[in-house]
Amino acid sequence: xxxxxxxQAAATAAIELxxxxxxxxxxxxxxxxxxxxxxxTIKPHIEGAVSSSHASTKHLQAxxxxxxxxxxxxxxxxxxxxxxxxxxDLQMIKGGGxxxxxxxxxxxxxxxxxxxxxxxxxxxKLGQFPLPIEVIPMARSYVAREIVKLGGDPVYRSGxxxxxxxxxxxxxxxxITQAIELEQRINHIxxxxxxxxxxxxxADHLLLATDTKVKxxxxxxxx
Ligand code: 5RP
Numbered sequence: 001x002x003x004x005x006x007x008q009a010a011a012t013a014a015i016e017l018x019x020x021x022x023x024x025x026x027x028x029x030x031x032x033x034x035x036x037x038x039x040x041t042i043k044p045h046i047e048g049a050v051s052s053s054h055a056s057t058k059h060l061q062a063x064x065x066x067x068x069x070x071x072x073x074x075x076x077x078x079x080x081x082x083x084x085x086x087x088x089d090l091q092m093i094k095g096g097g098x099x100x101x102x103x104x105x106x107x108x109x110x111x112x113x114x115x116x117x118x119x120x121x122x123x124x125k126l127g128q129f130p131l132p133i134e135v136i137p138m139a140r141s142y143v144a145r146e147i148v149k150l151g152g153d154p155v156y157r158s159g160x161x162x163x164x165x166x167x168x169x170x171x172x173x174x175x176i177t178q179a180i181e182l183e184q185r186i187n188h189i190x191x192x193x194x195x196x197x198x199x200x201x202x203a204d205h206l207l208l209a210t211d212t213k214v215k216x217x218x219x220x221x222x223x
Contacts, residue, residue, distance in 0.1 A: 004030075006118035006209035007082075011035035013207045013214040014080045014116050020045055023073050025106040026060060027081025028053040028099035031116050035080055036060055050076060052106050053099040054163050070109060079110035083203075084129040084196070086121050090203040090219045091179045095132030095196030098162050104194050107201050115203035119210045126179060130155065130170040131186075132196040137167050139191020146189045147171055150182075166193055 001009065011034035018024055024039065026032060026049045036056065039046070040063040048066035050073055051057040057067050070076070081103055083092040092115065094100050107113050131152070135143050144154040147169065157168040176182055179199035186195040206217040 001209070001211055003118050003120065007031040007116075008034040009214050010116040010118060010207045010209040012038045013216075014114050015039065015042060017078065017112075017114055017205070018042065018046060019077050021047055022077045023047050023068060023075075024049045025076050025079030025081075025110045026051050026056050027079070027103055027106075028056050029082040029097045031082035031118070032056060032080070033059065035116060036063065036065070040065060050106055052081065052102040053097070070106065076106070076110045078112045078114060079106050080114045080116060081107070083115050083117050083121055083198075085123045085126050086115055086117055086203065086206060087123055087126050088220055090115065090206055090217075091126065091197070091199040092203065093126050093129050093131055093196050094198055095134070095168070096129070098132065098157070098160060098168055100132055100196040101134050101162065101164055101194045104198065104201070107198060112205065113201070113203045114205045114207060116207045117209070119208060122206075122208055125176065126197070127174050127176040130172045131174055131176075132157075133169045133171060133186060134162055134164070134193040135167050135169055136191045136193065140167055140169070143189055143191045144169060147186070150185065151175060164193065
């Protein structure tokens with residue numbers, strides 16, 4: 001299986017985990033694109049979706065899946081999303097597609113977070129993938145200087161604006177040993193909206209596609 005086939009296999013496997021007549025939280029990215037396509041096949045069996053980005057909303061609506069506002073939803077039983085990296089504790093780096101803030105809000109609100117990924121995303125240590133941080137525009141340089149103090153090398157994602165009207169700094173060369181502490185520390189810098197570390201609220205399940213099959217993993221259950 002190539003990487004696209006693996007992404008599709010993980011995404012399709014997530015359909016089995018959707019409770020009947022539920023509202024489904026939907027992430028963003030190429031793996032989620034396959035998930036949205038699979039979700040359309042069970043359209044009569046779900047009530048609708050809560051979306052983490054304009055791109056996912058457009059795709060969901062194009063396939064006739066009702067998109068609801070998170071504010072109008074009392075309970076979100078499940079959230080399905082990809083990751084840029086995921087470790088053995090199911091902590092993640094997310095935000096490669098720039099949707100990290102809305103993704104983090106939906107992850108927080110959801111009862112179960114299912115990460116769908118191909119095997120290239122599964123790592124023993126987070127940080128090879130640059131950590132995205134969503135930043136209020138006027139704070140860009142200040143936040144960058146604070147990140148340098150933490151040992152990271154910030155790179156401004158030029159020409160990119162998030163769905164919330166903010167900027168992204170991609171942080172290279174961070175030594176991520178204590179992911180929860182680092183997530184809190186970065187989130188406390190004034191001007192940071194949120195960082196793409198999902199450690200305080202990791203995934204509950206990982207559907208990891210390998211060359212031969214899709215494995216369902218929980219935290220610290222190594223392949
Ligand atoms: C978007 C994300 C995505 O989940 C992450 O970038 C993975 O994307 P892909 O499925 O395209 O590899 O966090 O903000």
